[in-house]
Amino acid sequence: MENEPVTSTKPGGDERSPILSVRGISKRFGGVQALADVSLDLYPGEVHCLAGENGCGKSTLIKVISGAETPDSGKIVVDGVGHSQMNTTSAIESGIQVIYQDFSLFPSLTVAENIVLTSAVAVQKKFYSATAAAARARAIVDELQLDLDLDAEVGTLSVANKQLTAICRALVSDARVIFMDEPTTALTHTEVKRLFELVDKLRDRGVSMVFVSHKLSEILQVSQQVTIMRSGKVVTSGPVEEFDTRSIARHMTGRDIEDVRIVSDLPDEAPVQLEVEGLTLKGAYWDVNFNVKKGEIIGVTGLLGSGRTEIAESLFGLLTPDHGQVRVEGERVQLASIADSVSAGIGYVPEDRLTQGLFLEKSIADNIIAGSLNQHRSKWRTLDFRKVKATISRLFEELRIKAPNVKAPVRTLSGGNAQRVVLAKWLATNPKVLILNGPTVGVDVGSKEQILELLREQAGQGMAIIVISDDEPELVSCCHRVLVVTKGRITDELVGDDVSVERIQESMAA
């Protein structure tokens, strides 16, 4: 490792010298140029937003900086000292911390243990004292004025609290640069607000933060600097004032993305495909009534914990409601098991795509056919391979899944393509009702529009679709109607021109 002092080019003395600079980093994987001459400066007390579509090289860049990957060329400058490469230990010692989407916490340990243990391991402490640990954890939690139960098991925490735990853990190791991968995806509006307040406190401590994000409005809200990457290159970089959502989207995708509302005209006499009547599950939701017509897309929104996910999970047979009825095409559905709902023609694209939706190690083909095996039987009750093959290649092409072939394991796909595979799995079952929970979470801007277009196409062919989402522009873009769930009850129904980002936000805040 070569070390040499590098003088800051920026004027303003120590105040404005970057904690971490990346200079001309390139990295090649086989035939793919993952990073090409990427440079980046991170200053103390600043939030830097790293934006770009899936596969643009953001995660490779983070891996290079955190020492998980070795760059082919270029330099990483920490506190004025240049390194040709980092390793994971030296990165942590220099105060560089990465908080990944899964937070890498130990679910069976307490919050205090999670906060303190990794740093204790990092400095190779041989003994562990519970009381000393608790004190250190307490100090950091108090300093940030967080409402976090130190003795709770991490596995029982909400996503937001897990994230806070991960942030505290990073600070205990004296983090000066914190990378956060999609920090707001799984958070509700209130939790996002709380996170941003915390971010402000961290800025006051002089911590430099890098947000990796898809959400354009949040990028503008929280960051001071924006760097946008595309195909392994930095396309543009500058203070946040120079950007708006439209220009960020354009830099990310290389084309103009229109924020439009495209919904089909539903004939008044369109038959009702799904009826929900008086559905109640005590402690989760009460007296839920709504229906979805053939060809209609309805949105369901509400804060996390409002009961919207529970309603969907009940329709899918995961949770059994206390009372109430659900009918698909007029026929009553037994809500006793998932298999019952599936055979009644209800499909569900879950929120947690990676564990609930996909068989990661299995091929695309196996995933597509996983939900409809019984529908692909020959008269001898064995699999009809010709039918199976036809379904797989039809959906592979129809959904434009980007992969060398259907034998590729799903693990190798990007978020948008993986979501298409989950969709394909349900389309193969020919569902009458398709429920999607967070259909475009972790999906980049370009893929997102294509997935919404797919939903419109499916509705056009007579499917009834329910989209559960936090993302108002997405709801506005494709939903005929939007139901707002508050504290387990449907409190508002927005129709026609009322379906707008402002109206949805107002209704949720009410």
Add this chain to the structure above:
Amino acid sequence: MSDSSFKDANNRLDSAVRGVIERAQANRSMLRMVLVFVAAFALFAFLNPRVFLGSLNLQNIMVASPEIGVIAIAMMLSMLTGGIDLSLVSIANLSAITMSTMFTAMVTGSGEFNEAMAVPVLLVGILVGVGCGLLNGVLIGIVGITPILATLGTMQILNGVAIVWTGGSTLYGAPATFTTFGKLAIGPVPMLFAVFIVAAILIAFLVNSTTLGRKIELQGANPVAARFSGIRSKAVLIGSYAVGGALGGLAGFLFLARNPTASADYGASYVLLVIVIAVLGGTNPNGGFASVAGVVIATLTLQVVSSGFTAMRLSSYQYAIAQGVILVAVMVIDAINWRKFRNKRPAPMAATGK
């Protein structure tokens, strides 16, 4: 033959060859096992050709491997669901004891009657296996006990029942048809080996071409996603352990056909041996991936090594060492390949990862 039809045939041959190559590449663990098998066979054929290549030895390999192989396939099936079945050998013994006792109780002077009883006795033996398998399936699928603990429990129970029943002694007595069957051969291929191959083909068909088989694979690959895909996990688990139990019952028949005695402690060393075989055959112990052909080849490989050691006058302890060495060696080869694979081709992951 016209020019075009010649071209047509040529194309068809080409695509067939390509298909075989593709499948071989997809099935790397299978290919690897075939290589080990050929290497082991060649080694012993070279070291002691007179004894090892003698028809007696080759016959012996084919007579000794079926009982182990059938249990190994059952083990593979439980591993495919992401579980394990430690009770298989106990199931086989209990089935053998049941068949032997049943036959002894019914034996009469008339040889014709005895012969007629062979098939019902066999069916009862297999039903005993299915029953035990169902018990495993209920404990694992419905009660939700971890497979290794559930089958450890049933292994102890079934073993205990067998010992109490027999008083710990060896039972003599099996339908003469069984033993005659055990000595039959189609040309050079012993009947027992044919049974093994037929069982392997049936299970391969089950895994690849039936919905139950595919569901077993998916259940093993990701139980949560399987449930979220509308797969009835309980039924799938019960079904797969029941089929495993049936194979255990069949193994009991193979025990009796090879040697007309039954005892509670027969084949005690098989319990771990079949796990070794299943894993060598390319079964992923985490579930979701397995190959019946791989397990068949792995069974034969270990049997070749075993009789090769006998031909070389080496002890069974040295054979035990060899088993361990083969397992570790194959796992090491796998690990090295994986790392190479990761270094060479992380491109799709890095390029698509967020």
